[in-house]
Amino acid sequence: MATTTRQVQFQATGSDMSDQVSTRQAALMNAIARIRVRTRAIKIDQVLLILGGISMPAGLLVIIVGWYGAAHTFHTYAQLDYLVSGGLLGLALVVFGGFCYFGYWLTRLVQLLHTAQTQDRQSLETLERIAVQLDQLAPLAASGAAASGVTPVASRAFTPVLMATRHGNMAHLPTCPVVADNPDLRPINLDDPNLTPCQICQPFAR
Numbered sequence: 148m149a150t151t152t153r154q155v156q157f158q159a160t161g162s163d164m165s166d167q168v169s170t171r172q173a174a175l176m177n178a179i180a181r182i183r184v185r186t187r188a189i190k191i192d193q194v195l196l197i198l199g200g201i202s203m204p205a206g207l208l209v210i211i212v213g214w215y216g217a218a219h220t221f222h223t224y225a226q227l228d229y230l231v232s233g234g235l236l237g238l239a240l241v242v243f244g245g246f247c248y249f250g251y252w253l254t255r256l257v258q259l260l261h262t263a264q265t266q267d268r269q270s271l272e273t274l275e276r277i278a279v280q281l282d283q284l285a286p287l288a289a290s291g292a293a294a295s296g297v298t299p300v301a302s303r304a305f306t307p308v309l310m311a312t313r314h315g316n317m318a319h320l321p322t323c324p325v326v327a328d329n330p331d332l333r334p335i336n337l338d339d340p341n342l343t344p345c346q347i348c349q350p351f352a353r
Contacts, residue, residue: 192254199247206240209233309342309350311335316342323348 213233217226309318310332318335319326323345326332335342344351 192251192258195247195251195254199244199251201244202240202247203244206237206242206244208237209240210237213237309335309337311342317345318342318350319345320348320350323350 210233213229216233217229220226308321310321310326311318312329313331313333325345325347
């Protein structure tokens with residue numbers, strides 16, 4: 148009885164521990180999912196676009212302010228202050244904004260390439276699945292055609308459709324330039340011994 152009671156207690160304790168482990172794993176998975184969502188919410192390309200859109204106009208504005216201040220003062224030391232604080236700072240902001248725009252363009256290019264590669268990979272996987280299914284259906288179609296006595300279309304000899312003028316005996320293909328614009332055409336019988344092949348389209352050579 149004591150051994151049975153211990154076994155029951157051990158099983159209950161093991162089940163409780165497994166439930167706790169499962170609960171902790173579920174909580175950990177939920178936390179990781181939240182972290183992934185937050186990471187995806189911050190897009191680098193948008194940050195670079197915003198920084199570039201702010202820095203370049205701000206740099207141009209600082210340059211204009213520096214020029215205006217230097218142009219409206221007669222003191223050399225003040226002009227140098229405007230030149231350093233306005234010109235160099237504005238130029239640095241403009242260059243920084245240009246690099247941000249360049250980084251935005253590179254990021255978008257990489258994203259587009261990644262999307263195109265993903266779509267190509269999915270298309271190739273779809274085509275491979277279709278090819279596998281066709282390979283599986285080909286023996287069934289061949290056996291069904293053999294059982295019904297129908298010759299498959301792929302094994303039949305191709306017979307071109309030939310045309311001739313209403314009163315002529317020269318055989319032409321429908322795409323032959325000699326009869327392409329002639330509305331008065333008739334289909335001809337290939338068993339006619341009086342037929343003469345056209346030397347331009349050469350229908351019997353195909």
